[in-house]
Amino acid sequence: MEEKVKSIIEKYGSDKSFIIPILQDIQREFNYLPREALDALSRNLGVPPSLIYHLATFYRAFSLNPKGKYRLNVCMGTACHVRGAPQIADYLERTLDLKAGETSKNLEYSLETVNCLGACALGPILVVNDEYHGQMTIAKTAKVLEGIGAKVEADE
Numbered sequence: 001m002e003e004k005v006k007s008i009i010e011k012y013g014s015d016k017s018f019i020i021p022i023l024q025d026i027q028r029e030f031n032y033l034p035r036e037a038l039d040a041l042s043r044n045l046g047v048p049p050s051l052i053y054h055l056a057t058f059y060r061a062f063s064l065n066p067k068g069k070y071r072l073n074v075c076m077g078t079a080c081h082v083r084g085a086p087q088i089a090d091y092l093e094r095t096l097d098l099k100a101g102e103t104s105k106n107l108e109y110s111l112e113t114v115n116c117l118g119a120c121a122l123g124p125i126l127v128v129n130d131e132y133h134g135q136m137t138i139a140k141t142a143k144v145l146e147g148i149g150a151k152v153e154a155d156e
């Protein structure tokens with residue numbers, strides 16, 4: 001892990017002002033920010049651990065806990081809410097057997113909610129990793145789940 005972190009730091013010329021993109025790359029590499037990686041970052045970039053942990057916990061995009069291979073994010077903002085986002089979220093919770101904020105034990109799926117993705121006209125929206133799915137229905141959500149290998153009840 002130390003070597004991987006070093007190579008990411010080198011990509012940015014060991015410049016401390018790039019700490020956020022460096023953290024983003026570390027998260028992309030491991031799917032979250034492992035403690036050992038943050039310690040290696042502190043040692044190799046010469047930045048105090050307190051600053052790194054502050055940044056890692058301040059930004060919602062960063063996670064100190066392992067995330068699933070597929071991160072599902074349901075928009076629960078007002079526009080999506082009135083168009084059925086709660087039903088989509090319920091369906092995902094039941095099908096994946098996860099509550100919002102949880103990750104499956106096999107590290108395949110993480111389920112999250114967000115307050116507005118800024119694309120309200122497309123609501124309700126489900127984002128899987130970085131891919132947006134708009135005007136979601138239960139049937140469309142089932143298709144998306146099938147596409148990422150989830151077990152979907154035939155009659156849903």
Ligand code: FES
Pocket residue numbers: 075076077078079080081115116117118119120121123125
């Ligand atoms: S409320 Fe969902 S994108 Fe704005």
